[in-house]
Amino acid sequence: MTDLATVREVGLRDGLQLVKRTLPTDIKIEWCQTQAACGFREMEVTSFVPPKVIPQFADAESVLKAAQSISNMRAAVLVPNLKWGLQALDHGAKKITFVLSVSEAHNMANVRRTTDTSIAEFSELIAERNCRGLQDSVMMSVALATTFGCSLQGEVAEPRVYNVAEQVLMAGAQELNMADTVGYGNPIQVKRIFTEILQLADKVQVAAHFHDTRGMGLANAVAALEAGVREFDASLGGLGGCPFAKGASGNIATEDCVYLLESLGFATGINILAMLEVRKNLKDWLPDEPLEGKLLKAGLAATFE
Amino acid sequence: MTDLATVREVGLRDGLQLVKRTLPTDIKIEWCQTQAACGFREMEVTSFVPPKVIPQFADAESVLKAAQSISNMRAAVLVPNLKWGLQALDHGAKKITFVLSVSEAHNMANVRRTTDTSIAEFSELIAERNCRGLQDSVMMSVALATTFGCSLQGEVAEPRVYNVAEQVLMAGAQELNMADTVGYGNPIQVKRIFTEILQLADKVQVAAHFHDTRGMGLANAVAALEAGVREFDASLGGLGGCPFAKGASGNIATEDCVYLLESLGFATGINILAMLEVRKNLKDWLPDEPLEGKLLKAGLAATFE
Numbered sequence: 330m331t332d333l334a335t336v337r338e339v340g341l342r343d344g345l346q347l348v349k350r351t352l353p354t355d356i357k358i359e360w361c362q363t364q365a366a367c368g369f370r371e372m373e374v375t376s377f378v379p380p381k382v383i384p385q386f387a388d389a390e391s392v393l394k395a396a397q398s399i400s401n402m403r404a405a406v407l408v409p410n411l412k413w414g415l416q417a418l419d420h421g422a423k424k425i426t427f428v429l430s431v432s433e434a435h436n437m438a439n440v441r442r443t444t445d446t447s448i449a450e451f452s453e454l455i456a457e458r459n460c461r462g463l464q465d466s467v468m469m470s471v472a473l474a475t476t477f478g479c480s481l482q483g484e485v486a487e488p489r490v491y492n493v494a495e496q497v498l499m500a501g502a503q504e505l506n507m508a509d510t511v512g513y514g515n516p517i518q519v520k521r522i523f524t525e526i527l528q529l530a531d532k533v534q535v536a537a538h539f540h541d542t543r544g545m546g547l548a549n550a551v552a553a554l555e556a557g558v559r560e561f562d563a564s565l566g567g568l569g570g571c572p573f574a575k576g577a578s579g580n581i582a583t584e585d586c587v588y589l590l591e592s593l594g595f596a597t598g599i600n601i602l603a604m605l606e607v608r609k610n611l612k613d614w615l616p617d618e619p620l621e622g623k624l625l626k627a628g629l630a631a632t633f634e
Numbered sequence: 635m636t637d638l639a640t641v642r643e644v645g646l647r648d649g650l651q652l653v654k655r656t657l658p659t660d661i662k663i664e665w666c667q668t669q670a671a672c673g674f675r676e677m678e679v680t681s682f683v684p685p686k687v688i689p690q691f692a693d694a695e696s697v698l699k700a701a702q703s704i705s706n707m708r709a710a711v712l713v714p715n716l717k718w719g720l721q722a723l724d725h726g727a728k729k730i731t732f733v734l735s736v737s738e739a740h741n742m743a744n745v746r747r748t749t750d751t752s753i754a755e756f757s758e759l760i761a762e763r764n765c766r767g768l769q770d771s772v773m774m775s776v777a778l779a780t781t782f783g784c785s786l787q788g789e790v791a792e793p794r795v796y797n798v799a800e801q802v803l804m805a806g807a808q809e810l811n812m813a814d815t816v817g818y819g820n821p822i823q824v825k826r827i828f829t830e831i832l833q834l835a836d837k838v839q840v841a842a843h844f845h846d847t848r849g850m851g852l853a854n855a856v857a858a859l860e861a862g863v864r865e866f867d868a869s870l871g872g873l874g875g876c877p878f879a880k881g882a883s884g885n886i887a888t889e890d891c892v893y894l895l896e897s898l899g900f901a902t903g904i905n906i907l908a909m910l911e912v913r914k915n916l917k918d919w920l921p922d923e924p925l926e927g928k929l930l931k932a933g934l935a936a937t938f939e
Binding site: 478479480483484511512513515516517541542543544545547548550551552578582585588589592593594622623624626627630631632 | 849852857890
């Protein structure tokens, strides 16, 4: 039996987060629809955040609504705190990813509260979801930013990572999404941390979110795979970054990540050639953004099945 | 004790091979000298090939001579056949890398003879070196191109790889440099093949030469490391390619490879910040070439020791 692995597109959220020019809503929806048609079963399509802070996501409601009308595709949204988590619930989000940073300094800079406060708000959001009777229809994920290091505080102690993970699991997280927000991770560290996290998480889903800031993104993905991770965030053309990571390039490129997984014998369910067509469109949609990813230029290997 | 790993710069050879504009000899020498000053102990500095075929290397003799005057730095040269191997010997090369392809189709295209003929010519070159009494002063390496697949012939059977490796070992090769010439390798395959090759090679040095054509270059380097490889070819700014691999980007970027190895706890002996200064110069030396590599843009992680 072939092992399955899932690549979740985060370009519409993490990718667009730092893009200054607002991408028109209809283009976002076209991106979402065309990429879903390639076989993507989950996409993080927007973020519920103050529009003053990130105007790019002022159309969150419309994008979410359109994305949720696509069949066989789970639309996830990212939220930074309880207030915006409630907004996401109000607007019918079916998967909410609550972001908090393991690094206290990064959490303060990113969401202006302590990590403990973020964890408490996540608990309240879970309680509110349950109060509304939505526990079976709304999945709650936590993205643990700066799991592998922090550009503001430096090293992030691993016991702290596991402690925060345990707290959000106790609060009811249905997914741990371990994020190398600033591209500090290396394969040895990644394998060690994911091995531990998969044990802690038991049956709760564990995902990996890598940035390719220093070129190690796919090597880290292989390390996470070896530890047992089967869920990977990636963004088309490697779009993305972090406002607190100077010079950071973006997420691992979706196209290269899918190709890697398929080359290693994992079935992703993605039509690679169709995906490359969407990747070509991305250039037209965001003509000013530098795009990464090698596969579009090189094409598939002649030996690729 | 810290494990050691060696990064050998091949930008002056593999990197420049496809660069149309001839880089002036004095710039090549400056590149060589400044990069050696960062702690690089081996560089492939040129190729002895017909100048009509690759005018870029018409100054091979001068570049080799200058490179050999740098202390603590081994200058290697690549040769495609016996005739040019003899030229390299005549000009006092101390390390000669004889390239042949495991793929028959690629060998025919690249050096216009069968792989068997190439192996026979390598044997003759060894015999000639020994005849001249140079067996202790001239190291003979074989680069096994298309070890991980071929863009012309497709799959390259692994038993064939091992058979060719055994033949060149029997002929007296002092290094096997397994090359993913067209960027077809994946980490599982890389680990499997290097594990086998390291056993076959016994005490003979084994090196890895990866291209980052489809983004897996550094993931493949980690796989080779795990198999036991400690010698890696790389080119500054990821310069390079292969004339028979359409759209291929170049070698793994030296700066990212060194950073990866150091992050994993291997001592490379390289001064990374000094290396990044040379990398900046590369942009001025080759203003028209697209350069890769993430480290220059992102800088070192704050946690990097």
